[in-house]
Amino acid sequence: MTSDLFSVRGLWRALTPADRIVSLALLLGSIALGVAARPSGEPTAAVVTVGGDVVATLPLDRDGRVEVQGRLSPVTIEVSGHAVRVTESACPHRICVRMGARRHSGEIIACVPNALVVRLTGGAADASVPDAVTG
Amino acid sequence: MTTRTIARVALLVAVATTLAIAESLIPKPLPWLRLGLANAVALLALVRLGARAALAVTAVRVLLAGLLLGTLGGPTFALAVAGGAAALVAMVLAARAVPPLSWLGVSVIGSAAHVLGQLAAIGALFGAGRSVLTLAPWLLATAVPLGVVTGAIVVAVDRRLEAW
Incomplete structure (x- = not known):
């Protein structure tokens, strides 16, 4: 060749x-x-986990922000207009911040250095419901 | 392993570690995008020296890069291990595929396995579960052409290493 x-x-x-x-x-x-x-459906909450443990649950019908402690740094998560985003994190590449806002059920924002995942739950495509069954 | 093989593996470890660190420092247009040159060195080890050498290059590179980047033992390191291991196993198996894949095809499979291994780790370790699949399409779709490119680099380097 x-x-x-x-x-x-x-x-x-x-x-x-x-x-x-x-x-x-x-x-x-x-x-x-x-x-x-x-992703589809209207999510009802953003569940924040660090290393798999739930550290915060943010209802999406109320704007607000929360700071949680990740493995590496504090991480600020903001709910605004039924969407969630990571606004501040001291991780090296800040991929979580650059991922921007997420608003559909089943979508996630991951911050690997902090072992942090923000997952939108509720609605038709809730990750806890197999959508092969629900369509 | 002969002394000659050990020396070559050590050389490839040095190259792979350097490239891994260089890639982590380069700003990228899309934050999650990565060419995967460190994995390309593992493929070069597989092409020239076989599966055991590729395992050695991957394992030592992941450890050294973790040590030098300060991620050793943390979540980023867990993902590097998951991606590196998945890519290595997939490439070793793909190299034995019938009908035969070229090294470009092996590289594509390694690239895709790297992405899937990392996603599996995020799903399993960070509580994301099957929601990681929402990240999979873009990652997989870019992994294929990037796999071809890194595979081509490996083949081009391999051709110029006749003296080895």
Whole structure:
């Protein structure tokens, strides 16, 4: 195999049939996952966990903010207009802050360095209800 | 392992650790996006030296990067272990696939496994459960082309390492 690997065409030629099938299957799988896990419904609360333990539950019908202690730093979580976001965290990449606001049931915001997850619960796509059954 | 193999594994560990740290310092357009050059070095170890060498490179790199970045033992480290282990196991198995995958295909599988391993860890360790699946589509969809790119880098480097 001595094809040119620095162009899209060259890369495509370098793929074996099995490579292409696997790549296509993964892309289709990601779309299927996207459809299956598509956030929907009106959530009622944002549940905040650190290392799997629930440390706060924020009702979404009331604006407000809470500061919880993550594994690395304090994290400020804000509810505003039925949406939740992480507004402050001292973690290195601040991915949690840059993820922005989430407003659909089943959606999550994760802050890995703090072992913190904000999960929107309630509504049609509540993660505790298998939606294969409920449709 | 012969002394020669140990020296080569050590060299790859140094390269992988350097790349892991460099990648963690580079600002990215999308916060969760990562090319995965450290994993590419594990693939290079698999290509040139076999599964045991790839395991050694991955394990020592994850430990060293954790130590140097200050994440050792914390949640970020747990995710690095989960992603690295998932990618390694998937690539070793994919390399034995029939019909054969090229190293590009093996890289794609490693890239996807890395993402899925990390998501599984977030779901299992941080109480997110199956809600992690809402993060999966974008991560998986970008993992595939990034896997092709890192695989191409590995193949290109492999060709230039004839003297090894």
